[in-house]
Amino acid sequence: MQTMENLDLTPDLFQPLDPSEKNSEFIATQPRTYLGDAWHRFKENKLALIGLVFLFIMVLMAILVPMLSPYTYDGMDFGAINLMPCLEHPLGTDKFGRDIFVRVMYGARISLAIGFSSAFICLLIGIVYGGIAGYVGGKVDMAMMRLVDILYAIPNLLLVILIMLVFGSNVTSIMIGICLTSWIGMARLVRAQVMSLKEQEFALAAYVLGASRMRILFKHLIINCMGSIIVNLTLMVPSAIFTEAFLSFVGIGISAPAASWGTLANEARSLIESSNPVQIIWPILAICLTMLSLNFIGDGVSDAFDPKKK
Numbered sequence: 001m002q003t004m005e006n007l008d009l010t011p012d013l014f015q016p017l018d019p020s021e022k023n024s025e026f027i028a029t030q031p032r033t034y035l036g037d038a039w040h041r042f043k044e045n046k047l048a049l050i051g052l053v054f055l056f057i058m059v060l061m062a063i064l065v066p067m068l069s070p071y072t073y074d075g076m077d078f079g080a081i082n083l084m085p086c087l088e089h090p091l092g093t094d095k096f097g098r099d100i101f102v103r104v105m106y107g108a109r110i111s112l113a114i115g116f117s118s119a120f121i122c123l124l125i126g127i128v129y130g131g132i133a134g135y136v137g138g139k140v141d142m143a144m145m146r147l148v149d150i151l152y153a154i155p156n157l158l159l160v161i162l163i164m165l166v167f168g169s170n171v172t173s174i175m176i177g178i179c180l181t182s183w184i185g186m187a188r189l190v191r192a193q194v195m196s197l198k199e200q201e202f203a204l205a206a207y208v209l210g211a212s213r214m215r216i217l218f219k220h221l222i223i224n225c226m227g228s229i230i231v232n233l234t235l236m237v238p239s240a241i242f243t244e245a246f247l248s249f250v251g252i253g254i255s256a257p258a259a260s261w262g263t264l265a266n267e268a269r270s271l272i273e274s275s276n277p278v279q280i281i282w283p284i285l286a287i288c289l290t291m292l293s294l295n296f297i298g299d300g301v302s303d304a305f306d307p308k309k310k
């Protein structure tokens with residue numbers, strides 16, 4: 001009888017793997033980070049992607065066109081007054097012979113700078129204020145939120161007008177007026193998110209491990225609120241742009257010869273019933289397309305950071 005030691009089991013136990021089976025457990029999709037997954041879902045939203053491309057082109061043109069054009073935003077030519085769109089002046093000229101295309105692109109600098117800068121300042125104030133109120137809670141939260149209620153009761157537009165009357169019609173005064181109350185919505189959003197997250201297990205675990213309150217607030221709680229914060233930020237930018245455009249349109253915004261989209265619309269208002277009514281179309285079209293693209297981006301960001309829509 002043949003013993004077990006004499007059996008050669010090697011050919012049966014160890015055989016080369018067939019090449020067709022080597023990739024049977026291959027993972028088809030690469031793992032993504034949180035931001036990488038959000039960007040992947042954002043790209044699937046065609047309208048949001050179109051809005052992002054348009055905004056990028058608008059920012060690029062606002063930087064390059066006034067620099068490369070042979071015309072300046074304040075250069076007058078009384079031999080070319082109120083010209084219709086042509087090859088030399090793609091959008092025509094205004095009542096002082098200034099090139100409208102250059103002025104619209106220069107106005108984009110001011111309008112977009114006010115919109116993004118104001119939104120960024122409100123973002124910082126809202127995150128810090130709302131985060132502290134929501135995390136500390138108690139009497140501190142009550143006192144901080146009552147101050148918010150008082151500021152919210154003051155009409156925002158009236159406050160902006162008063163600031164501009166004191167400090168003059170310039171970019172700085174408009175930004176101060178917008179930022180004085182526009183952070184309130186962000187602060188309330190962050191406060192509500194922090195109050196909900198601070199009771200969860202990961203925040204308690206960080207506290208047990210010895211993390212400081214500031215680290216827990218900004219490293220753990222605020223980071224988990226970033227989806228809602230970014231969505232709210234994309235809505236604050238068009239709101240600030242529209243506020244500046246409205247103030248300039250009614251004549252209390254940016255002073256001449258500087259130009260914003262609202263200023264250009266205000267200057268062209270007198271020509272609606274006269275020789276060249278088309279001039280008012282260009283700044284209004286720029287405002288509408290920019291706000292529409294920002295709204296598309298906001299919707300895309302909302303879907304990208306919402307885990308329920310995966």
